[in-house]
Amino acid sequence: MKDVRIGCSGWVYASWREGIYEGVPQARWLERYSEVFDTVEVNATFYRLIKRSTVEGWVERTPPGFLFAVKGSRYLTHIRRLRDIEQGVERFWEPLEPLRESGKLGPVLWQLPANFHRDDAVLASALELLPPARHCFEFRHPSWFSPVVMRVLEEHGASLVIPHDARRPLPEARPVGEVAYLRLHHGARGRNGNYSATELDRWRRRIAAWRARREVFAYLNNDWEEFAPPNAISLRRGLSSPQLV
Numbered sequence: 001m002k003d004v005r006i007g008c009s010g011w012v013y014a015s016w017r018e019g020i021y022e023g024v025p026q027a028r029w030l031e032r033y034s035e036v037f038d039t040v041e042v043n044a045t046f047y048r049l050i051k052r053s054t055v056e057g058w059v060e061r062t063p064p065g066f067l068f069a070v071k072g073s074r075y076l077t078h079i080r081r082l083r084d085i086e087q088g089v090e091r092f093w094e095p096l097e098p099l100r101e102s103g104k105l106g107p108v109l110w111q112l113p114a115n116f117h118r119d120d121a122v123l124a125s126a127l128e129l130l131p132p133a134r135h136c137f138e139f140r141h142p143s144w145f146s147p148v149v150m151r152v153l154e155e156h157g158a159s160l161v162i163p164h165d166a167r168r169p170l171p172e173a174r175p176v177g178e179v180a181y182l183r184l185h186h187g188a189r190g191r192n193g194n195y196s197a198t199e200l201d202r203w204r205r206r207i208a209a210w211r212a213r214r215e216v217f218a219y220l221n222n223d224w225e226e227f228a229p230p231n232a233i234s235l236r237r238g239l240s241s242p243q244l245v
Helices: 014-018 026-036 052-061 074-079 086-102 120-129 147-155 197-210 228-236
Strands: 004-009 039-042 067-071 105-111 135-138 159-165 179-186 215-220
Touching: 004 228, 026 052, 039 215, 052 086, 067 086, 067 215, 074 086, 074 105, 086 105, 105 159, 105 179, 120 147, 135 179, 147 159, 179 197, 197 215, 197 228, 215 228
Parallel strands: 004 039, 004 215, 039 067, 067 105, 105 135, 135 159, 159 179, 179 215
Antiparallel strands: none
C-alpha cells in the first residue's frame, strides 16, 4: 500500500484567519500549515520565477518529510506551449534545487491551457527535456485523453493529473504512471464549490483503490470561503497520517 498525501493548493489565504490560522501571525502561516498537513501545492511558481532564497525559506520552515508540489511555469506551458523550452526549463528548475536537495520536492504539476489541443510529438519532446522528478500533466482539452497520450506519459516516467471541476467536466480518466495526482477545484453539491460529505466519500474510495499501486497526492483548490482546509481534513480521514487537528 502506497503513501497518501492530502493538502491544499497554497497556504496564503486571508479567509483562513478564522480557521486553521486563528491566532497565528501571517509570518508563521507556513509553519502552522505544515503542522496540519504534510504537503502543499505551490501555484506561485506558475506565475513567476521564484527566488532560490524563498525556496530555502520554505525548506527551513517546514518539518522533515513535508513535500511541496510545484506548478510548472506558465511561460513553458501557456506561452511556449511546450515548444523550444530547454532554456526555460533550466531557469525554472534552478531555484527549486533546495527542495530536491532536502528531499522536500513532491510532484511537479504541468497544467496545459484549455485551448491547447493534443500534439503527441510536442509532448514527447518536452518530456525528454525535463529533469528527473515526479512530473504530472493536467490536460484541459478533451483531445488529450487518448490511450496513445497515456502511453507517451508512461514511456517517459510521467503521470496524469485527475482534475475535478463540476463547472467544467472533462472525460473520465484513471491514474497513469507511478503517481496519482488529484486536484479538486469545485464540488457539485456543496455551496459555492464546497464538496459535500457524499462527494468526499466517493473520492476517498477512489483514492483507497489507487493507493494499492500508486503514491497518491490530492489537493483541494476550492478556497473561496475557507472550504479547502476542512474538505482536505475530511478527505484524508482513514487514508493518511493521523489527524493533527
